[in-house]
Amino acid sequence: MHNIKQFFLLLLLWMAIVYGMELMITANPKYLVLRYSNINNGFFGLLNFLQFYIYVRWIIPLFIKERHWRKLLWQLLPVFIGFILLKYFFARWIFAKDILYTGYRLDRITHSRIDLYTTFGEYVVNALWKGIIIVLMAFAYQFFMLWLQEDRRRAQLQQQKAQAESGFxxxxxxxxxxxxxxxxxxxxxxxxxxxxxxxxxxxxxxxxxxxxxxxxxxxxxxxxxxxxxxxxxxxxxxxxxxxxxxxxxxxxxxxxxxxxxxxxxxxxxxxxxxxxxxxxxxxxxxxxxxxxxxxxxxxxxxxxxxxxxxxxxxxxxxxxxxxxxxxxxxxxxxxxxxxxxxxxxxxxxxx
Known part of the structure; x- marks a missing residue:
């Protein structure tokens, strides 16, 4: 029950942040802009959050407990690469016009319009940077929570010490x-x-x-x-x-x-x-x-x-x-x- 509550609270906070940043960048309420925002921040934002949550829920806590760098790398890489491929699949086959489309050019011979899309290699390079940011955010969040727990533990120990001293x-x-x-x-x-x-x-x-x-x-x-x-x-x-x-x-x-x-x-x-x-x-x-x-x-x-x-x-x-x-x-x-x-x-x- 606690994990479910934590999941939805983090999801709500995550969506509030990504949508809030989008609203700060652009205030244009046009349909195309809203559609792109909902796809990029809503759908792909949810995928990014799931990637983030897997890190903070299972991979990073295990690393903090065992301090095994090689094991951390072998656990991070499949999730890291898997989400890049999963996001590219949705971008390529469902949201290509919204995510991968970069413009068009005219054919020199037929003068017909040819649509241009972000290539797989270009998409992977961009996704790599986003993935690294998500990993760093997950580590930052986990260490912040550990600091809060340690601070709470110190406060409890201080209270217990005071109670013991008072009783004595x-x-x-x-x-x-x-x-x-x-x-x-x-x-x-x-x-x-x-x-x-x-x-x-x-x-x-x-x-x-x-x-x-x-x-x-x-x-x-x-x-x-x-x-x-x-x-x-x-x-x-x-x-x-x-x-x-x-x-x-x-x-x-x-x-x-x-x-x-x-x-x-x-x-x-x-x-x-x-x-x-x-x-x-x-x-x-x-x-x-x-x-x-x-x-x-x-x-x-x-x-x-x-x-x-x-x-x-x-x-x-x-x-x-x-x-x-x-x-x-x-x-x-x-x-x-x-x-x-x-x-x-x-x-x-x-x-």
Whole structure:
């Protein structure tokens, strides 16, 4: 089915080109001119196209695959010569007056009119040049199509590479989050806090959401689901710290029907809880999310703690920078400001 469609599309394009070139050369609508144009461009143009299509459909692809010059020559010559003889047959026995006729002369003795026609040798010489042009056009078309296929393949490989890299970065973010969450629950368990059961359920819901998100770089999760995920994450931290006033999370009541790359915002919140002060209400972690039809603005502010970072420190934010470059190239702005006492993250994503 694909080959049939390709055949007729190429035939339509071929006829449009040959008739278009004829119209550019002459604009005379006389009957004889139209008849010659239909015979030369229509009938013989169809024969030329069939010759061209045989080259691009069978002979040249086989040559590109095997790179055998002698075999190419032995395949080209029969088709090349065969079409010259076939076209001469039609020109000589059906369209002689239209194609081969070159004028007339008067016989010196009888003074009768003698019609003159292009000889077989002259016709073959002209047909040779046309045949060579058809061969060159076939090679040009085939190499152009190969270039398009290679360009499409490179684009697909680039997309697959980006998806693989995005999935790898998200996996690193997920593992980083899991380590911190388990540490939080472990802290509750050491203190014998009853909230450890609720924290375990919340973590289960968070992990279920994370597992459900595909690694496709083009996938977007509804904003409402992502915010619910963030709220569960904040709740887990509140259970760990036992201080509700130490975390301020501001989200608009009404949200536009927008989608966002999943698990994109949580690393900023995680970083604030991990390296900030989370048990002093006067130095609360502040999380603000604003979203409209044009953009999303996400801000996180925390006061820095005095304890030393663990070995995994910094992985989350570095990975989220790379992920932003992959998912929202030219559509985001990330500003991180750090002082001796405070840490600010400001992310803007344009839809």
């Amino acid at each position: 970065l998200k996996m690193q973010l997920n593992s980083h989050f899991l380590i911190n969450s388990l540490n939080s629950i472990y802290s509750l368990a050491l203190m014998g806090a009853p909230e450890v059961v609720t924290a375990n359920k919340t973590l289960t819901a968070l992990l279920a959401y994370m597992v459900e998100q595909p690694s496709d770089i083009d996938y977007r999760s509804p904003m409402k689901e992502e915010i619910c995920y963030l709220q569960d994450f904040v709740q887990l931290q509140r259970l760990r710290t036992g201080c509700d006033e130490c975390i301020l999370f501001s989200v608009p009541a009404l949200l536009p029907e927008k989608n966002i790359a999943p698990l994109l915002l949580v690393p900023f919140v995680e970083n604030a809880f991990k390296h900030g002060i989370t048990n002093q209400p006067e130095k609360a972690v502040t999380i603000t999310l604003q979203c409209d039809a044009q953009r999303l603005v996400f801000r996180v502010h925390n006061f820095k703690g005095n304890y030393h970072k663990d070995k995994t420190g910094g992985i989350g934010l570095n990975n989220v920078r790379k992920r932003l470059q992959l998912i929202y190239p030219g559509q985001h702005q990330l500003d991180i400001t750090e002082t001796e006492q405070e840490y600010y993250c400001n992310l803007v994503v344009n839809w």
